[in-house]
Amino acid sequence: MTGTRVEAVEAAKEVDGARLLPPTSFLARPGSCVVLRGPNGAGKTTLLRLVAGLAAPSSGTVTLDGEPADERRRATREAVAALVGVPAGWRDLTLVDHLTLVDATWGRDPGTCHERVLAALDEVGIAELADRFPHELSSGQAQLFHLALTWFRPARLLVLDEPEQRLDTERRALLADLVRRRSDGGTTVVMACHDPAVTAAVADEVVDIEAR
Numbered sequence: 297m298t299g300t301r302v303e304a305v306e307a308a309k310e311v312d313g314a315r316l317l318p319p320t321s322f323l324a325r326p327g328s329c330v331v332l333r334g335p336n337g338a339g340k341t342t343l344l345r346l347v348a349g350l351a352a353p354s355s356g357t358v359t360l361d362g363e364p365a366d367e368r369r370r371a372t373r374e375a376v377a378a379l380v381g382v383p384a385g386w387r388d389l390t391l392v393d394h395l396t397l398v399d400a401t402w403g404r405d406p407g408t409c410h411e412r413v414l415a416a417l418d419e420v421g422i423a424e425l426a427d428r429f430p431h432e433l434s435s436g437q438a439q440l441f442h443l444a445l446t447w448f449r450p451a452r453l454l455v456l457d458e459p460e461q462r463l464d465t466e467r468r469a470l471l472a473d474l475v476r477r478r479s480d481g482g483t484t485v486v487m488a489c490h491d492p493a494v495t496a497a498v499a500d501e502v503v504d505i506e507a508r
């Protein structure tokens with residue numbers, strides 16, 4: 297079975313069993329975008345962590361192309377690019393340095409790396425910030441940098457937690473366009489989103505997580 301399948305997944309606290317996520321199921325086919333919607337605290341981030349294999353459900357299953365989602369498995373790490381929380385960064389590396397590192401990690405041609413890195417920053421509208429350090433960015437610029445960092449690597453599944461956060465209206469439209477292009481290009485996208493305009497622009501399916 298190709299795509300990302302979430303089957304009757306639940307999450308509860310290990311100690312007192314309090315519910316972090318109600319039972320949820322969906323299938324995200326390759327090239328489709330599933331948007332998770334729900335109020336604060338409903339369980340969207342928890343579900344995205346399960347989808348990316350960063351945590352295990354207390355019941356139910358999450359599979360990527362038929363294999364369990366588990367970050368300890370190489371197949372999961374090769375398939376998934378996730379922006380859930382703030383990604384690791386280094387104070388003494390510029391934005392270009394960060395993306396160069398990602399490029400090298402994925403074995404791309406070093407001769408054309410700089411060109412690719414600048415194109416990736418330009419795609420999210422921050423090419424002029426290429427030589428800044430991460431702590432020299434505004435919060436919205438940092439979000440654009442984190443998005444570029446996440447989707448610069450190859451991935452069959454993009455997992456994005458409220459990628460619109462801290463972005464202005466114009467950048468939200470840019471984000472929607474970039475997400476749509478990724479899914480049209482065959483990447484599966486599963487994301488949480490609080491913005492109705494972004495959701496309407498990108499979603500093939502909306503999954504509502506019920507409030508508790």
Ligand SMILES: Nc1ncnc2c1ncn2[C@@H]1O[C@H](COP(=O)(O)OP(=O)(O)OP(=O)(O)O)[C@@H](O)[C@H]1O
Pocket residue numbers: 309315316317334335336337338339340341342343
């Ligand atoms: N580290 C944690 N320890 C205990 N409970 C947690 C932890 N993280 C989240 N929770 C609880 O799990 C539930 C789901 O939280 P989650 O972050 O998944 O919600 P969300 O839908 O992403 O919310 P938001 O829209 O505010 O980002 C909430 O009740 C929250 O309080």
